[in-house]
Amino acid sequence: MPYHTVFNKLAAYLFFLATVTSCTTAEIKNIGPTPLVLDIPTGFSEMKIPADNPMTVEAVALGRELFFDPILSKDYSISCASCHFPDHAFSDTVAVSAGVHQDRIGNRNAYGLGNVGFLEALFMEGGVPSLELQVLAPMGERSEMDLQIRDAVARLNEIPEYVDLAQKAYDREIDPWVITSALAAYQRTLISGDSPFDRYYYEGQENAIDAEAKAGWEHFQALNCTACHSAPLFTNQGYFNIGLYDTYDDPGRGRLTDKPEDHGKFRVPSLRNVSLTAPYMHDGSLKDLSSVIDHFASGGFAHPNKSSLIHGFAISEEEKGELIAFLESLTDSSFVHNSDHLPVTLR
Ligand code: HEC
Ligand code: HEC
Incomplete structure (x- = not known):
């Protein structure tokens, strides 16, 4: 089952719980985040998911918002998607990507992020072992987003929608762990195996x-x-x-x-x-x-x-x-x- 179908089913289920049953809001909250089962294409091996960041609908929803939000860059001008375009399989269309400071461009091409969750190590030299850790690189990089993670935390905690999403996904406030975990969970859904x-x-x-x-x-x-x-x-x-x-x-x-x-x-x-x-x-x-x-x-x-x-x-x-x-x-x-x-x- 494609995972968007899973999404739809889960959404329908939650709607059902919220309307038809007599649960109070508190009871619904106790159910916790909704597990998300990835649809692994034929021929692929299972994806390794860290035990402390299980796939859930809510974590992916938060990660998806963050991935497209320029709030994660110093001058609010660049999101992850500014260099990883969905239409281009999450790669960049220029040889080397421009970050927040147009005069300081990086020196590498941004590859696509399709199936990134199946990789053993990230970056072209393989220096980063997990998607959770990878997030800190573009954010902190002067030539990319140039925003310290603690500043990102402060910004996001001022936005009620983000606070709410973080509560639903991880039952806590926005903190560095929530940001990196949610972005990693979202990127694990970027599976391409239906060509x-x-x-x-x-x-x-x-x-x-x-x-x-x-x-x-x-x-x-x-x-x-x-x-x-x-x-x-x-x-x-x-x-x-x-x-x-x-x-x-x-x-x-x-x-x-x-x-x-x-x-x-x-x-x-x-x-x-x-x-x-x-x-x-x-x-x-x-x-x-x-x-x-x-x-x-x-x-x-x-x-x-x-x-x-x-x-x-x-x-x-x-x-x-x-x-x-x-x-x-x-x-x-x-x-x-x-x-x-x-x-x-x-x-
Ligand atoms: C020895 C291993 C090896 C073999 C054999 C090989 N490749 Fe590659 N290929 C690579 C590596 C490594 C890169 C990236 C190199 C770099 O960026 O400096 C690459 C890059 C590419 C790219 C560019 C992908 C991108 O997103 O930038 C294409 C397309 C490609 N190879 C196709 C081929 C084809 C077609 C063949 C057979 C004729 C081939 N490769 C044989 C290792 C290999
Ligand atoms: C300014 C452009 C730019 C921005 C913004 C950016 N990236 Fe990247 N991204 C790159 C480039 C360039 C690479 C390749 C770097 C390398 O391999 O050394 C890369 C590599 C990656 C990789 C590793 C892919 C692989 O095959 O190993 C992941 C994952 C990734 N980016 C996710 C993100 C996320 C998440 C964000 C937002 C927090 C983000 N990127 C923001 C340019 C960007």
Whole structure:
């Protein structure tokens, strides 16, 4: 059952409780937050949910409001969604995102957030182990939202709607734990596993993708792209240097480990919804999928850390078109256009 159906059912249930039964308001409150069961797509493994932040309808509702609210940035100008656009599978459309100070832009491309709840570690160097902890990075980052979490707490506790949502979700006032927990819970609902390719591959619907995309899927396997971009997430979550540069400005995983052999290694990005997440690579330096394929076909620069899996290959224009058609078949329109991901005011 898609989780929006779960939402609807739960909403109907709550309405029923509130109207038909003779419960007092106090009794209804005692029921506590409503558990939310995620709909995990075929082929995916279960998502690990921290024991102290179980999925509930109310936590997700609070996280969704926070994700779209510019109140979390210093000058009230930027929300999480300013760099993670729902229409673009929660990625940014520019190479590097601008934060609250237009003159101070970051140096990385914002990848999509689809299936982010399934990742073992976050950020391109894998330095952050949970979505709860991740939240503090963009908020505190001078080049992004530039707001201390204690200031966010003070702002939000002045807004009765937020205080009420926090009570319902976690039975306490807004505090740093509530903010990070709710944003994490919301992001765990951003699950994408219903693309035409899924219907073809996992559900056996032969006509879900056309002959061109099928040929592209064959090339994708024959060229060993699957060694790193493996189904179902289309990332093996490993860290590789793909010879994008001969010298990297951004050390990637080397920034975390400080080891020379990790220099220029980045987490393999998921290719789900990739046709919507241009520009590409950690710095957004490649403008379209054709340029990405040209990079892999060229074999890239001979960086000492370059993976031996990147060695170049010959590909015709026709085969390239097929490979792109396959990549496009990973676009999940029911994910991208799911209005349940938006606050009620934006639906
Ligand atoms: C100014 C633009 C900007 C804003 C605002 C922003 N992000 Fe990001 N986000 C990025 C960029 C760029 C990255 C990639 C950074 C990296 O991997 O090192 C990123 C990465 C992430 C990741 C990790 C994804 C992954 O694949 O590892 C998560 C999760 C995330 N952001 C959530 C949020 C949340 C929640 C907010 C609001 C509190 C937010 N972002 C606000 C630009 C932004
Ligand atoms: C050795 C592992 C590896 C192999 C093999 C590999 N990739 Fe990648 N791919 C990566 C990494 C790592 C990145 C990100 C690199 C960076 O940002 O510096 C990437 C980036 C991409 C991107 C850009 C995604 C985005 O959101 O920016 C696409 C598209 C892509 N690869 C497609 C392919 C295709 C097609 C093949 C086969 C021809 C392939 N990859 C083979 C590791 C690999």
